[in-house]
Amino acid sequence: MRLKLQQIEKRMGSEQHLYPLSLELQPNTVNVLLGVTLAGKTTLMRLMAGLEPPSSGKVYVDDHDVTGFSVRQRDVAMVYQQFINYPSMTVFDNIASPLRLRREKNIEAQVKALASKLHIEAFLKRLPAELSGGQQQRVALARALAKRAPLILLDEPLVNLDYKLREELRDELTHIFSNGESTVVYATTEPSEALLLGGYTAVLDRGHLLQYGPTPEVFHRPASLQVARAFSDPPINLIAANVAPSGFQLDLGDGLLFGLISFQSPGATMMLGLRANALRVQARAGDLSLKGTVELAEISGSDTFLHVRTAVGGVVVQLTGVHYFELGTSIALHFNADHAYVFDEHGALKIAPQQVSASFEKVA
Numbered sequence: 001m002r003l004k005l006q007q008i009e010k011r012m013g014s015e016q017h018l019y020p021l022s023l024e025l026q027p028n029t030v031n032v033l034l035g036v037t038l039a040g041k042t043t044l045m046r047l048m049a050g051l052e053p054p055s056s057g058k059v060y061v062d063d064h065d066v067t068g069f070s071v072r073q074r075d076v077a078m079v080y081q082q083f084i085n086y087p088s089m090t091v092f093d094n095i096a097s098p099l100r101l102r103r104e105k106n107i108e109a110q111v112k113a114l115a116s117k118l119h120i121e122a123f124l125k126r127l128p129a130e131l132s133g134g135q136q137q138r139v140a141l142a143r144a145l146a147k148r149a150p151l152i153l154l155d156e157p158l159v160n161l162d163y164k165l166r167e168e169l170r171d172e173l174t175h176i177f178s179n180g181e182s183t184v185v186y187a188t189t190e191p192s193e194a195l196l197l198g199g200y201t202a203v204l205d206r207g208h209l210l211q212y213g214p215t216p217e218v219f220h221r222p223a224s225l226q227v228a229r230a231f232s233d234p235p236i237n238l239i240a241a242n243v244a245p246s247g248f249q250l251d252l253g254d255g256l257l258f259g260l261i262s263f264q265s266p267g268a269t270m271m272l273g274l275r276a277n278a279l280r281v282q283a284r285a286g287d288l289s290l291k292g293t294v295e296l297a298e299i300s301g302s303d304t305f306l307h308v309r310t311a312v313g314g315v316v317v318q319l320t321g322v323h324y325f326e327l328g329t330s331i332a333l334h335f336n337a338d339h340a341y342v343f344d345e346h347g348a349l350k351i352a353p354q355q356v357s358a359s360f361e362k363v364a
Contacts, residue, residue: 001027001028001061001062001150001151001182001183002024002025002027002060002061002062002063002183003024003025003027003048003059003060003061003151003183004023004024004025004059004060004061004063005021005022005023005024005044005047005048005057005058005059005060006022006057006058006059006060007020007021007022007056007057007058008020008021008022008047008054008056008057008058008059009021009054009055009056009057010043010047010052010054010055010207011055016207017040017043017207018040018043018044018047018054018207019207019208020056020057021208021209022209023202023209023212025183025185025200026183026199026200027183028180028181028182028183029177029180029183029184029199029200030174030177030184030186030197030198030199030200031183031184031185031186031199031200031201031202032185032186032187032188032193032194032197032199032200032201032202032215033045033185033186033187033188033201033202033204034188034189034191034194034201034202034203034204034230034231035189035203035204035205035230036189036205036230037189038206039204039205039206039207040204040206040207040208041155041156041187041204042155042187043207044204045078045153045155045185045187047059048076048151048153048185049071049074049076049078049151049153050066050069050070050071050072050073050074050076051071053067053068054067061074061151074151075149075150075151076149076151076152076153077143077144077145077147077149077151077152077153078144078152078153078154078155079137079140079141079144079152079153079154079155079157080140080155080157081155081156081157081159081160082160083128083133083136083137083139083140083160084140085128085136085139085140085143086128087127087128087129088127089127089128090124090125090126090127091115091120091123091124091125091126091127091128091131091139092111092115092124092125094128094139094142094143095111095114095115095124095139095142095143095146096108096110096111096146097143097146098143098146098147098148099111099146110146111124111146112124114142114145114146115142117142117145117172117176118138118139118141118142118172119138119172120135120138120139120142123135123139133160133161133165134161134162134165134168134169137157137158137160137161137169138169140157141157141169141173145176148181148182149182150182150183151182151183151185152177152182152183152184152185153185154173154184154185154186154187155187156187156188156189157169157186158170158193159188159189163301170193170196170197171196173186173197174196174197174198184199190233191219191230191231191232191233192233194215194219194231195215195216195219197215198215198216199214199215200212200213200214200215201213201214201215201218201219201231203218203222203226203227203230203231204230205226205230210223210224210226210227210230211223211224211227218231219231220352220353221349221352222341222349223348223349224343224347224348224349225238225271225273225343225347225348225349226347228273228341228343228349232275232276234276234305234316234318235276235316236273236274236275236276236341237273237274237275237276237279237315237316238271238272238273238313239252239271239272239273239274239312239313239315240252240253240269240270240271240313241253241258241269241270241271241272242267242268242269242270243260243264243265243266243267243268243270244257244266245266245267246266247260247264247265247266248260248264250270250272250342252272252312253311253312258272258337258340259337260342260351262350262351264350268344268345269344269345270342270343270344270345270350271342271343271344271347272340272341272342273340273341273342273343274315274335274339274340274341275339276305276315276316276317276318277318277320278335278336278339278340279315279317279318279333279334279335280317280319280333280334280335281306281317281319281323281331281332281333281334282334283332283334284334284336286336287334287335287336288334288335288336288337289332289333289334290310290311290312290315290332290333290334290335291310291311291330291331291332291333292308292309292310292311292315292330292331292332292333293308293309293310293328293329293330293331294306294307294308294325294326294327294328294329294331295307295308295309295314295327295328296327297323297324297325297327299322299323302320302321302322303318303319303320303321304318304319304321304322304323305317305318305319306319306323306325306331308331308333310333315333317333338353338354339353340353341353
């Protein structure tokens, strides 16, 4: 199924929820909508489903204009953050409901197969209220899959689950949707979730579509500083700089120069970006160094996050594993220049990782 949005926008009174945007989803794969709360993800999904009409623009399904079609006229399955199941029906009947509506045969076998796929086969005779939140969400997902809709919309379906359940269900969903039977739209605020799901990603910010493309490409080559910020958790480290008089170096301040491959106008304002996991405390061959002072050390799960004050500003470092640092101690941070981004004064990407030279020096 091919879903195409052509210059759609959504206004509610004086509020602009979506600015005019065009988007053609990659069919039969996972399409992630990535953005913070109020970025426009849910509004966009409701327009896709037909739950609301756009204020202007067109919605096409397989080249047919369905803009005025209601949700009842579209073959769509949707799963929300909340665990929406029929409370008076057993788990079995919840999953079987779309199969019965289509008057399908072998309903019992199909329900058991879906329940097995989502690991809820032991709960088929229970009511939803007798299940945990994670189990209820699995039931909602199983019912959506039973509908076999060509378009499946998942609006932050794992956000209310605990960390372990999110990890388990995320892995299962990646496997389930890999068969290419449906076009899947998955909304999330978490960059890591977008990376794990793969497929294609659309980055939204305050009602604007910033970029859409294969997830690895959007992550590694964000079109703008806005996209890099949206697709970085923890936030990308940014260092303000100016192009040196030579035109081939960035002056980061405090006598620090960073080499450029491409020529830029001397004096132009730029921004150097380093993701938190690009910085390390142990040097490797060819690394560049930046000295600083530890201000905060946080252990989160299996990672350690360091907040370091340097001569060119504060930076956050993400280290794999559990590490201990005393506050106020001096530290040297190391990174490879191939992992750096450079954005111009308007926030547009000018140089992506592996396009930056390894020239980084302290000027006496």
